[in-house]
């Protein structure tokens with residue numbers, strides 16, 4: 458029996474990225490989940506023949522702030538829509554001088570400082586502990602890096618994305634603390650998204666697109682939405698070019714993920730079968746059907 462799959466590439470578009478105009482056979486479709494409503498309909502289509510699903514993280518027109526996003530519904534809906542991999546395209550502030558606005562960082566680590574979000578699909582009635590040691594799929598990172606370099610985009614491979622609760626930008630003391638921690642960029646959305654993608658056994662990677670220097674920078678003083686938006690739209694054009702190149706590169710039939718993202722739940726569930734809540738198991742039909 459072949460274990461090969463045909464990849465379906467999920468794109469989660471952040472601030473400034475609310476559509477992918479070049480998609481072939483495009484259709485916005487509502488996807489229902491047991492966790493509530495995702496941020497918006499999902500745009501189904503193809504790029505270079507490869508199936509793509511696009512979700513604007515904050516909804517079209519950006520009505521929903523980071524703390525009120527239904528991250529569980531978003532990830533469940535993308536899995537239900539057939540995604541096998543997720544590329545997050547996110548606006549971030551820079552915490553390092555050599556990562557100026559306009560620069561792209563293919564991050565490989567996160568520090569999660571969020572505190573007001575549902576962070577797991579697994580609750581009372583079915584407890585699971587997945588590994589988050591390596592939250593980003595290196596195969597996706599390799600493909601993103603190769604495409605970015607081919608297109609001549611200013612890119613850095615590797616870096617830590619500090620996820621803050623928001624919606625306010627950070628204080629100067631916080632910004633300096635995160636710099637001392639060695640973080641590269643700061644944003645408000647990629648956690649719990651990356652945790653939930655791991656629980657849903659989806660390969661996940663982030664292109665963190667720098668819009669500003671956060672408030673630590675001597676020339677910057679404070680971040681404003683006006684500054685961010687100025688850079689956001691040119692970043693979004695570059696992100697669409699990156700997507701147009703990377704999706705065909707990721708579209709070939711493939712075997713299991715070498716990093717094991719698609720088997721993250723093997724040995725993660727600790728609740729004894731007789732103690733599992735059938736109602737919760739039913740809700741996990743998309744996310745975790747493989748292991749039940």
Ligand SMILES: CSC[C@H]1O[C@H](OP(=O)(O)O)[C@H](O)[C@@H]1O
Nearest residue numbers: 471472514523547548644645646
């Ligand atoms: C508009 S700046 C702040 C906003 O942008 C980032 O969102 P996303 O990751 O969806 O691009 C950041 O995390 C904040 O939510």
Ligand SMILES: Nc1ncnc2[nH]cnc12
Nearest residue numbers: 548549550643644645671
């Ligand atoms: N400086 C910043 N802090 C948090 N999120 C951001 N998104 C874009 N710039 C940001």
